[in-house]
Amino acid sequence: MKPFTYERATSLEQAAKAVASVQGARFIAGGTNLLDLMKLQIETPAHLVDVNRLGLDKIEKTPEGGLRIGALVRNTDLAADATVRRDYAVLSRALVAGASGQLRNKATTAGNLLQRTRCPYFYDTRMPCNKRRPGSGCAALKGISRGLAIIGTSDACIAQHPSDMAVAMRLLDATVETVDAAGGRRAIPIADFHRLPGDTPHVEHTLKPGELITAVTLPRPLGGTHVYHKVRDRASYAFALVSVAAVFGKDGSARFAFGGLAPKPWRVAAADAAAPSGAKAVAEAALAGARPTEQNGFKQGLTARTLASVFRQKEAAA
Amino acid sequence: MTSDHLTRRGLLQGGVAVAATVPALGGASTVAAQPRQEGGRMTPVELTVNGREVHLQLDPRTTLLDALREHLHLTGTKKGCDHGQCGACTVIVEGRRINSCLTLAVMHDGEKVTTIEGLGTPEKLHPMQKAFIVHDGYQCGYCTPGQICSAVAVLDEIEAGVPSHATVDLNKVALSDAELRERMSGNICRCAAYPNIIAAMRNVAGEAKA
Numbered sequence: 431m432k433p434f435t436y437e438r439a440t441s442l443e444q445a446a447k448a449v450a451s452v453q454g455a456r457f458i459a460g461g462t463n464l465l466d467l468m469k470l471q472i473e474t475p476a477h478l479v480d481v482n483r484l485g486l487d488k489i490e491k492t493p494e495g496g497l498r499i500g501a502l503v504r505n506t507d508l509a510a511d512a513t514v515r516r517d518y519a520v521l522s523r524a525l526v527a528g529a530s531g532q533l534r535n536k537a538t539t540a541g542n543l544l545q546r547t548r549c550p551y552f553y554d555t556r557m558p559c560n561k562r563r564p565g566s567g568c569a570a571l572k573g574i575s576r577g578l579a580i581i582g583t584s585d586a587c588i589a590q591h592p593s594d595m596a597v598a599m600r601l602l603d604a605t606v607e608t609v610d611a612a613g614g615r616r617a618i619p620i621a622d623f624h625r626l627p628g629d630t631p632h633v634e635h636t637l638k639p640g641e642l643i644t645a646v647t648l649p650r651p652l653g654g655t656h657v658y659h660k661v662r663d664r665a666s667y668a669f670a671l672v673s674v675a676a677v678f679g680k681d682g683s684a685r686f687a688f689g690g691l692a693p694k695p696w697r698v699a700a701a702d703a704a705a706p707s708g709a710k711a712v713a714e715a716a717l718a719g720a721r722p723t724e725q726n727g728f729k730q731g732l733t734a735r736t737l738a739s740v741f742r743q744k745e746a747a748a
Numbered sequence: 749m750t751s752d753h754l755t756r757r758g759l760l761q762g763g764v765a766v767a768a769t770v771p772a773l774g775g776a777s778t779v780a781a782q783p784r785q786e787g788g789r790m791t792p793v794e795l796t797v798n799g800r801e802v803h804l805q806l807d808p809r810t811t812l813l814d815a816l817r818e819h820l821h822l823t824g825t826k827k828g829c830d831h832g833q834c835g836a837c838t839v840i841v842e843g844r845r846i847n848s849c850l851t852l853a854v855m856h857d858g859e860k861v862t863t864i865e866g867l868g869t870p871e872k873l874h875p876m877q878k879a880f881i882v883h884d885g886y887q888c889g890y891c892t893p894g895q896i897c898s899a900v901a902v903l904d905e906i907e908a909g910v911p912s913h914a915t916v917d918l919n920k921v922a923l924s925d926a927e928l929r930e931r932m933s934g935n936i937c938r939c940a941a942y943p944n945i946i947a948a949m950r951n952v953a954g955e956a957k958a
């Protein structure tokens with residue numbers, strides 16, 4: 431790792447100020463992604479601000495009947511929370527589909543949203559990568575792209591967002607709450623939180639420098655049948671080729687969000703509307719305009735088949 | 749600091765002192781600072797490792813794994829991939845298993861760490877260590893300390909009702925081979941002792957219930 435200085439934040443405002451005022455400073459929470467990238471010198475922060483002891487680790491009901499999840503709530507604790515298991519089961523299922531038990535014990539809610547892609551060319555510092563080194567090109571376009579995104583991509587980047595948790599958060603219309611260095615607070619709908627690559631794939635979200643996530647809130651529970659289905663190369667501890675998060679309402683309505691397919695958790699209104707026509711129609715609506723490579727075109731068919739399985743699981747649960 | 753009655757539960761609750769036979773601390777509770785490295789400001793870190801308080805001065809880059817191995821000479825915890833993929837570095841911090849390679853020691857100031865040396869000793873093995881021997885849960889042994897730390901914590905997680913990807917009913921976590929296999933997927937064994945590791949865990953879980 432490149433040398434860095436370290437400080438333990440004592441308040442939210444101080445943490446935000448510290449990161450905003452020091453060049454190359456970063457927050458560190460669970461560290462499971464950041465430290466991995468620092469060892470490879472893909473991330474080289476000059477200063478780390480540890481936000482682990484700021485009391486952001488609580489899960490509480492909101493006055494609106496939803497749930498406010500502290501940014502530092504560990505993935506294990508969120509998946510195991512009694513309210514989440516009962517009312518937001520798709521989130522619990524998505525969380526336990528990701529990573530390993532050890533990593534989930536450390537990884538945090540906010541860190542999971544912010545985790546970087548696992549595109550092999552982002553990780554290989556000898557190769558061009560517009561996300562890692564803006565303007566250097568994209569080695570993935572003509573490279574090993576089997577696991578990469580097929581929709582929402584650009585000529586500059588086809589990296590996929592790796593998170594399972596974020597897919598469920600997108601499905602549930604979560605809101606990301608933040609504080610900035612001036613003490614200002616904002617609430618960002620998760621639909622607007624992650625950015626598509628366009629010409630600037632290194633800009634992955636809408637946070638400003640020093641802006642710290644304090645919580646992720648969920649609206650009132652949707653009820654219905656919750657399903658999270660992840661397809662991957664191994665039975666456990668692997669990133670998704672395709673994942674589907676779904677909630678089926680008692681009134682016949684449904685909503686879907688997708689992982690493994692796009693640079694951000696993917697959700698399309700037309701896919702929800704296509705639910706009465708079945709899995710194939712939902713897949714077609716979700717992937718309208720997809721631009722797969724020669725290697726990852728299989729994800730289109732795989733999405734339809736994964737959705738077919740999701741519909742069957744819904745029938746079985748009913 | 750002798751412990752006459754060493755139990756998994758007691759250890760994880762952090763109350764039980766660990767056997768004095770833990771070798772590596774050499775009687776000193778303060779370990780000399782390593783030479784100052786370029787750009788790194790030495791940071792004081794206090795840990796309770798296997799029931800024993802230690803004070804370290806560390807370059808902030810030092811992972812918990814390197815603090816344990818290189819500074820405290822507790823070499824039972826192994827460095828495999830050093831990227832959180834293999835699980836050889838698994839230790840128990842504040843009652844939870846984590847990859848010690850993917851966390852900085854400075855982030856754990858004031859916390860309790862249990863390594864394989866703290867679970868049991870050659871004279872007084874932890875039940876999970878015994879079960880690994882009885883069921884032949886290893887060949888080369890390199891991944892074994894991580895496997896055992898993980899296995900001990902897994903049984904606690906199941907007991908606490910923490911769900912996994914193999915859990916059928918999120919509100920009723922049951923002990924099954926499928927659960928154990930899924931929960932141990934972050935510990936790779938290139939000798940493929942997996943079936944025997946599951947047998948060892950089954951054995952310990954059964955004894956705990958009886």
